[in-house]
Amino acid sequence: MTPVEVGLMGIAALLILFLLRMPVAFSLALIGFLGFAHLTSFQAAASLLARDFFSQLSSYGLTAITMFVLMGSYGLMAGMGERLYTAAHRFVGSMPGGLSVATVLACAGFASISGSTTATAATMGKIALPEMRRYGYNLTLASGSVAAAGTLGILIPPSTVFLVYAFLTQQPIGALFTAGIVPGLLLTAMFAATVYLLSRWRPELAPPADPAPWGERLRAAAAAWQVIALFLLVVGGLFFGWYSPTQAGAIGAFGALLVGLFNRRITWPMLIEGTRDALRTSVMILALIAGASVFGRFMAVTRIPFLIAGWVEGLPLPPSGILLVMVLILFVGGFFMDAMALVTLLVPVLFPVVERLGFDPIWFGVLIVLTAEMGVITPPVGVNVYVIKNIAPDIALGDVFRGVMPFLVPLFLTVFLLMVFPQLALWLPSLGR
Amino acid sequence: MALRRFARRAAHITETVGVYAVLFIMVLTVIDVIGAKVFVRPVRGSTELVGFAQLVAIAGGMAMACFAGRHVALEFVVERLPQGVQRVVQGFVAVLGLLLFGLLSWQSYLYGKVLAASGQIASTARIPFYPFAYALAVLSAVTALFFAADLGRALAGERQEP
Numbered sequence: 001m002t003p004v005e006v007g008l009m010g011i012a013a014l015l016i017l018f019l020l021r022m023p024v025a026f027s028l029a030l031i032g033f034l035g036f037a038h039l040t041s042f043q044a045a046a047s048l049l050a051r052d053f054f055s056q057l058s059s060y061g062l063t064a065i066t067m068f069v070l071m072g073s074y075g076l077m078a079g080m081g082e083r084l085y086t087a088a089h090r091f092v093g094s095m096p097g098g099l100s101v102a103t104v105l106a107c108a109g110f111a112s113i114s115g116s117t118t119a120t121a122a123t124m125g126k127i128a129l130p131e132m133r134r135y136g137y138n139l140t141l142a143s144g145s146v147a148a149a150g151t152l153g154i155l156i157p158p159s160t161v162f163l164v165y166a167f168l169t170q171q172p173i174g175a176l177f178t179a180g181i182v183p184g185l186l187l188t189a190m191f192a193a194t195v196y197l198l199s200r201w202r203p204e205l206a207p208p209a210d211p212a213p214w215g216e217r218l219r220a221a222a223a224a225w226q227v228i229a230l231f232l233l234v235v236g237g238l239f240f241g242w243y244s245p246t247q248a249g250a251i252g253a254f255g256a257l258l259v260g261l262f263n264r265r266i267t268w269p270m271l272i273e274g275t276r277d278a279l280r281t282s283v284m285i286l287a288l289i290a291g292a293s294v295f296g297r298f299m300a301v302t303r304i305p306f307l308i309a310g311w312v313e314g315l316p317l318p319p320s321g322i323l324l325v326m327v328l329i330l331f332v333g334g335f336f337m338d339a340m341a342l343v344t345l346l347v348p349v350l351f352p353v354v355e356r357l358g359f360d361p362i363w364f365g366v367l368i369v370l371t372a373e374m375g376v377i378t379p380p381v382g383v384n385v386y387v388i389k390n391i392a393p394d395i396a397l398g399d400v401f402r403g404v405m406p407f408l409v410p411l412f413l414t415v416f417l418l419m420v421f422p423q424l425a426l427w428l429p430s431l432g433r
Numbered sequence: 434m435a436l437r438r439f440a441r442r443a444a445h446i447t448e449t450v451g452v453y454a455v456l457f458i459m460v461l462t463v464i465d466v467i468g469a470k471v472f473v474r475p476v477r478g479s480t481e482l483v484g485f486a487q488l489v490a491i492a493g494g495m496a497m498a499c500f501a502g503r504h505v506a507l508e509f510v511v512e513r514l515p516q517g518v519q520r521v522v523q524g525f526v527a528v529l530g531l532l533l534f535g536l537l538s539w540q541s542y543l544y545g546k547v548l549a550a551s552g553q554i555a556s557t558a559r560i561p562f563y564p565f566a567y568a569l570a571v572l573s574a575v576t577a578l579f580f581a582a583d584l585g586r587a588l589a590g591e592r593q594e595p
Contacts, residue, residue: 021511023504024528030533049584054569058488064456066487070459175502243466246483250462279490282455284497284505286491339504371436380509 003039006036009304011033014264014295018270024341025284029053035298049294055117055341056290060246061167063081066282067249068158071256072114073278077270078260081123082225084109087220089131092340093209097199099135100145100206101192103128108188109224111156112231116281117339117376119385121150123389136338137182138205141198142344142405144403147384149191151373151411152340157235158252159239164243165365167289169345172362173245174238175429180369180426181235183414187370198406226259239432285340292344299348309352319357320419325352327371333376338383342402343372363418366425370415377404437582443575444496451493454486478558485565491507499530499542524584524587530580534573541570577579 001009010031017027029049037045056062076082087108088102096099107124114120125146132142152208157177166173199206214219219371234252237243243251260266266274300303312322329350347368354364376384387398418424461479469475475481498504511522545566553560 016528018507019505019510020522020526021508022529023506025504026533030529033533034538046536046540047544049537050544050566050569052485053492053537053573054488054541054544054566057491057569058565060484060487063462063483063487065491066455067462070455190444194480223457242470247462247466250459251466252517253459254463259590272452275455276448278453279448279494280501280503281450283451283491284503286487287495287498287504295491341505350526381507392441 001300004304004307006035006038006088006229006334007299007304010302011304012297023287024337025287025291028288028295028345030367032291032293032295032298033292036294036301039298039301045400047125048297052293052297053290056293057286062246062286062289064173064249064283065160065167066116066278067161067246067253067283068163069160069281070275071158071249071252071281072116072119073229073274073281074253074260074266075110075113075227075230075257076119076123077266077274078226078256079260079263079265080224080230081106081110082127082258083220083224084227085124085131087128087217087224089209090217090220095196095264096208096212097129097141097201097206098209099132100195100199101135103132103145104149104152104191104195107146108152109183109227110158111152111154112235113158113252114153115158115160117151117153117373117384118387121147121387122151122391124150128168128332131204132366135209136207139392140399140403141195141205142403143388143392143395143400144405144407145195147382147400148407149188149386150384150387151376152184152188152191155180155187155366155369155373157181158249159369161339161369162365164285164289164340164343165295165347166245166366167363168292168344168353170363174241175362176233176433178239178255178428179366179425180295181428183366183418186417186424187297187410188413190406190413194406194410199308207398226263230255230259241432261288272279276407286346290338292348296348305349305352308349309356312353314355322353322357323359323367323419326353326369330368330371331374333380334371335378336381337375337424338381339372339375343368347422358427359423362429363425365421367415367418370411374408374411377407434586436578438584440496440575441500441579443578444500446535447493447572447575450496451490451589454490454493458490468496473515478555478560481555481558481560485560488565489568489572490577492569496576497574498527499576512593521588523586526582527580527587531577531584533575534580538573538577541566545570 014027059237085106090103092098092101103124106201107120108118110123115387128146157180162176166176233255234248237246376382380402388400389397465476465479511519545563548563548566
């Protein structure tokens with residue numbers, strides 16, 4: 001068998017293991033090892049397995065992921081989500097669909113301290129869903145808006161997907177983080193507009209809440225200052241090059257911990273449990289990277305990624321057409337796979353094509369994140385939808401999926417705008433160069 | 434069941450070590466930043482120490498993340514299969530996981546021996562690499578234990594967690 005045939009068989013075996021519910025990270029490592037062993041030797045492959053895991057898990061660059069995950073976990077315990085939601089509720093709650101709009105705005109705010117879609121959706125779901133129920137909101141709209149707005153967690157910095165993309169493609173994390181800000185704000189505005197238009201069209205979906213007096217609004221806004229301060233400290237520091245991504249994450253985590261202590265929300269047992277939860281998320285992400293690294297070695301020996309890059313480059317399509325095909329692959333892949341797994345699996349294959357076609361890697365990173373966002377709310381593996389279902393078991397899974405469908409329109413629109421106007425992502429990072 | 438209880442206990446202990454390693458990373462990095470920016474005296478070898486601590490944290494948390502079902506896996510196909518077939522699949526996946534982490538443990542031990550023989554040390558922190566390769570070997574063995582326990586469950590006809 002030629003190396004390419006072995007590689008194709010390896011990919012087929014990988015898909016079979018995925019379908020058999022073997023964790024994606026371990027499937028990648030196992031097939032990568034077996035394929036590499038077949039093409040070289042057992043000894044070389046076995047040694048590579050240990051060395052790859054050792055080097056990836058002890059990589060200083062990857063500690064940024066652990067620290068930013070920790071920051072989100074402490075931010076959650078510090079009660080920042082509640083403060084954000086209260087502030088947004090007081091300001092926009094009385095407009096049509098106001099509580100859902102408030103949820104979208106609070107998700108965007110929480111995304112500025114959390115880099116995960118599920119953490120954002122879970123945090124806001126627990127706070128916002130009971131409030132929307134209280135005002136008689138349609139549960140399809142209510143649950144759908146939380147699940148969809150939770151996706152902002154990986155677009156507005158910090159973002160775990162940007163961190164992994166940066167590691168896989170050797171791009172500067174500060175530039176990637178700042179590139180996500182404008183598209184993130186644009187998407188927030190469009191999510192809010194979607195809720196508003198739906199509520200104007202069918203007012204019974206989202207009855208307005210009682211208007212809050214201005215004094216109450218200002219007090220609620222002032223209480224959310226901690227989130228803004230933490231965001232500016234972390235992302236501002238990265239943008240101006242004051243510290244490395246790991247240092248930014250550690251400062252963010254420590255800052256969130258101090259806020260939690262200041263708010264009297266974090267105790268020692270909670271600190272340990274919050275750290276434990278963050279560790280489990282970090283383990284999941286870093287295991288994927290280590291597994292993808294072993295699999296990547298196997299693929300490199302087969303030369304399949306280079307052949308794919310050459311084949312795609314030779315397609316009778318303009319570069320924008322090829323880009324569209326790649327976005328489509330990511331979109332369809334998102335139906336079946338978690339965002340993080342999809343990125344670790346496909347970025348090493350697609351990135352050489354992006355480089356050869358001369359697209360900006362920072363801009364492509366934002367496109368990747370946007371398509372990954374679609375993946376976390378589309379069936380059958382819409383992880384955010386399952387998070388909401390878990391919080392509100394009485395809402396049918398189908399209703400949550402139906403609820404997120406209108407929010408795919410702004411996501412597609414943002415992808416389209418980003419393809420037509422790359423400056424939406426590239427303008428802000430260009431100021432820091 | 435005894436194996437599973439033992440594996441879970443071992444996983445809990447190694448995860449707790451990992452939790453303190455994560456806290457160590459955060460505190461050390463903050464001290465390093467304050468030292469470098471305010472007193473122009475960064476912590477010597479902090480990046481290497483942070484890297485080693487992360488290895489202990491992630492490898493230490495690997496088994497418990499398996500117990501907690503935190504690794505990304507495609508659930509939607511197997512959960513539609515009959516219970517008997519699910520158990521066969523569970524057993525098959527457990528064997529593969531056991532082989533993978535058994536191999537990783539064994540090879541990390543051999544890698545540690547190579548590192549010890551070569552006397553390789555971290556250039557700034559001046560600490561040897563090999564104890565961390567041995568740590569990876571021990572912690573991977575705990576993850577292998579998880580799969581061994583899972584295989585036991587499949588053979589005993591019990592359902593998979595969570």
